[in-house]
Amino acid sequence: MKEQIIYEDNHLLVINKKVGQLVQGDKTGDESLLESIKNFIKIRDAKPGNVFLGLVHRIDRPTSGLVIYAKTSKALSRLTQMVKNREVKKTYWAVVGKEMIPQSQRLVHYLKKNEKNNKAIVFSKVTEGAKEAILTYNVIKTLDNYLLLEIDLETGRHHQIRAQLSKTGIPIKGDLKYGAPRSNPDGGINLHARKLEFIHPVTKENIEIIAPVPQNDAIWRACEE
Secondary structure, eight states: OGGGEEEEOSSEEEEEEOTTOOSSOOTTOOOOHHHHHHHHHHHHTTOSSOOOOEEOOOOOTTOEEEEEEESSHHHHHHHHHHHHTTOSEEEEEEEEEOOOOOSEEEEEEEEEEETTTTEEEEESSOOTTOEEEEEEEEEEEEOSSEEEEEEEESSOOTTHHHHHHHHTTOOBTTOGGGTOSSOOTTSOOSEEEEEEEEEOTTTOOEEEEEOOOOTTOHHHHHHHO
């Protein structure tokens, strides 16, 4: 756990999540990062009572990268509001197949969540019950068989990046749910929450955090070189 902590102070803790880790408990019953971090802090800091820890935002289980947890209720309420107000800038990296696509593109779609299969349905125009989803991508590296995209999110919808890129004809490497031709050996997808930028909810200083990519993946390592 210690090696996954990218940033920590009295109010916040930011983790570099590994592929397959749950950010908080779900119906699978698998141990979540929320519980693991609580246990880690309790032992490390020799805390006698319960450890307060709140999840500020989520990323999908097959995704890696930055997740913010709050260590105080004040930080949790302020950060949750900041995320709602889009005051937390999130930048993602995604590996997609080598297709002829524009170097940079702003994608606007409308997404509706299908609860039965836990998947986002993507519409090209305004549709009843669908929420607007906006992102901008830039191709920042070309590999032998893949492209590395840097993605800035304007909205935060369920499976937004995965669904929008798939709709555009460039599903994320390993993402079978959204049309990738094959899975990754670790069951994950090549989507990484790379950078977070925000004003600290308590100290008001500028915070910028960058997460290294998973080092067990040769494609990711090539992206970071």
